[in-house]
Amino acid sequence: xxxxxxxxxxxxxxxxxxxxxxxxxxxxAPVYEAADNVYFVTTYDLIREVLVDTKTYSSKNGAAxxxxxGEEGLAPPSAxxxxxxxxxxxxxxNRDTMLSADPPExxxxxxxxxxxxxxxxxxxxxxxxxxxxxxLIDKFIDRGExxxxxxxxxxxxxxxxxxxxxxxxxxxxxxxxxxAEMSKVLAGRVSPEEQLVAAQARVDLQxxxxxxxxxxxxxxxxxxxxxxxxxxxxxxxxxxxxKDYRPLDTPEIVSILQQLLIAGQETxxxxxxxxxxxxxxxxxxxxKVASDISLVPAMLEEGLRVDSxxxxxxxxxxxxxxLGGVSLPEGSRLMVMYGCGNRDKTVFDEGESFQVDRVSDRxxxxxxxxxxxxxxxxxxRLESKVAMEHLLSRxxxxxxxxxKNDFAHQYNFIFRALNSLHLQFDVS
Amino acid sequence: MKLKIDLSxxxxxxxxxxxxxxxxxxxxxxxxxxxxxxxxxAGDEVIDDLIEMCPALAIELVKDxxx
Numbered sequence: 081x082x083x084x085x086x087x088x089x090x091x092x093x094x095x096x097x098x099x100x101x102x103x104x105x106x107x108x109a110p111v112y113e114a115a116d117n118v119y120f121v122t123t124y125d126l127i128r129e130v131l132v133d134t135k136t137y138s139s140k141n142g143a144a145x146x147x148x149x150g151e152e153g154l155a156p157p158s159a160x161x162x163x164x165x166x167x168x169x170x171x172x173x174n175r176d177t178m179l180s181a182d183p184p185e186x187x188x189x190x191x192x193x194x195x196x197x198x199x200x201x202x203x204x205x206x207x208x209x210x211x212x213x214x215x216l217i218d219k220f221i222d223r224g225e226x227x228x229x230x231x232x233x234x235x236x237x238x239x240x241x242x243x244x245x246x247x248x249x250x251x252x253x254x255x256x257x258x259x260a261e262m263s264k265v266l267a268g269r270v271s272p273e274e275q276l277v278a279a280q281a282r283v284d285l286q287x288x289x290x291x292x293x294x295x296x297x298x299x300x301x302x303x304x305x306x307x308x309x310x311x312x313x314x315x316x317x318x319x320x321x322x323k324d325y326r327p328l329d330t331p332e333i334v335s336i337l338q339q340l341l342i343a344g345q346e347t348x349x350x351x352x353x354x355x356x357x358x359x360x361x362x363x364x365x366x367x368k369v370a371s372d373i374s375l376v377p378a379m380l381e382e383g384l385r386v387d388s389x390x391x392x393x394x395x396x397x398x399x400x401x402x403l404g405g406v407s408l409p410e411g412s413r414l415m416v417m418y419g420c421g422n423r424d425k426t427v428f429d430e431g432e433s434f435q436v437d438r439v440s441d442r443x444x445x446x447x448x449x450x451x452x453x454x455x456x457x458x459x460x461r462l463e464s465k466v467a468m469e470h471l472l473s474r475x476x477x478x479x480x481x482x483x484k485n486d487f488a489h490q491y492n493f494i495f496r497a498l499n500s501l502h503l504q505f506d507v508s
Numbered sequence: 509m510k511l512k513i514d515l516s517x518x519x520x521x522x523x524x525x526x527x528x529x530x531x532x533x534x535x536x537x538x539x540x541x542x543x544x545x546x547x548x549x550a551g552d553e554v555i556d557d558l559i560e561m562c563p564a565l566a567i568e569l570v571k572d573x574x575x
Binding site: 128131132183187190191194195198199200442443447449450451453457458461 | 518519520521522523526527534538557560561562563565
């Protein structure tokens with residue numbers, strides 16, 4: 081077994097496969113001190129303990145992400161350097177709405193967003209998903225091969241989320257670029273030039289979204305933007321007695337949309353590509369699903385578990401406390417390691433293996449748990465299901481394209497993202 | 509009509525007890541548990557919201573056999 085002392089989150093071997101280190105952390109240091117004042121929470125039960133206690137483990141102060149850019153390694157978030165700030169001031173003012181808020185404020189925003197993403201609301205998009213997926217497959221099916229990430233897994237959520245938000249097709253390329261650049265810098269170590277590009281991408285996306293919000297204010301529509309423009313946020317009444325409501329302002333809506341766009345775009349891409357690779361690497365499991373398409377939802381849950389698209393997000397410790405026998409001083413930063421807890425063998429039998437028909441009475445935490453549970457889970461589940469069902473029924477004998485794959489992952493500590501996946505297949 | 513949570517469908521997202529703490533609480537295993545007094549006094553709109561927001565569709569209305 082590896083030793084936690086050899087763990088380097090930035091080593092390329094770790095990025096490509098962190099799981100042996102994860103196993104070592106769970107056994108040797110369930111709360112692992114990764115850097116000064118930075119701890120990884122690695123076992124399933126401790127992760128759940130953190131996620132439901134928002135008073136002790138806050139999402140404020142930019143807690144979700146660490147600073148990955150410094151030479152010294154993982155560090156608490158810090159103010160961006162002046163050359164980045166100079167770009168960011170041209171965007172929309174930041175608001176803490178969801179990812180960076182705690183209850184009760186968080187709950188009020190989430191209640192609004194949840195309403196647009198219930199299973200029922202999301203099901204309205206199902207017919208769109210079928211045609212989006214079929215159109216994408218049509219484009220490559222006659223070739224007998226495909227670069228799965230750029231031609232399919234990236235394009236499915238991009239197109240579906242754009243339709244849900246009412247982003248016109250002409251903006252798709254921009255939106256793909258903004259989303260990719262912003263996610264890269266959120267959790268990977270990138271060059272100073274790339275940081276500037278990411279900051280500009282953020283500003284351009286924010287200003288684009290603000291213009292969409294303004295447009296929605298003077299029309300009647302049914303997109304997510306319209307929902308948010310027409311929503312009423314619960315607030316405390318000014319006389320301190322009872323409740324009141326007010327509309328969301330533009331920076332709040334932009335904050336929400338920005339999170340939905342990036343989270344909704346990148347994660348489904350990673351889930352589809354890693355699940356496809358897991359199927360190919362586990363031929364017996366692949367046969368099970370190919371011969372019984374009703375296993376697709378369970379297979380996707382297993383894909384979420386073994387290669388969680390978001391491997392970790394952070395929290396901020398608000399008061400001196402103890403977790404799993406480790407003292408955590410106020411102000412410490414935690415990384416909550418979903419992707420690690422999801423392989424905890426005390427919870428999941430043979431947790432390292434991919435079993436499409438796994439039955440477990442305890443559930444994976446790829447979508448988190450508690451107040452910050454992924455609001456887009458219903459959308460992600462449905463679009464992934466539609467995508468996989470069409471793929472498995474239209475393509476046969478899906479296999480790796482020989483000599484073309486390096487299985488490299490995005491140089492990113494939080495997102496588990498295959499850069500590319502070259503496949504060959506027969507047409508059914 | 510009575511409310512029921514189907515624990516075999518539940519994905520332990522915690523959405524029900526966070527967004528409707530008067531209707532649902534978390535038991536010691538992290539599973540949701542209905543609070544009868546809260547459920548009985550809740551209006552239809554609140555009950556509908558509780559049912560709709562569950563990502564696992566695990567909360568349902570069942571016909572009360574005694575009626």
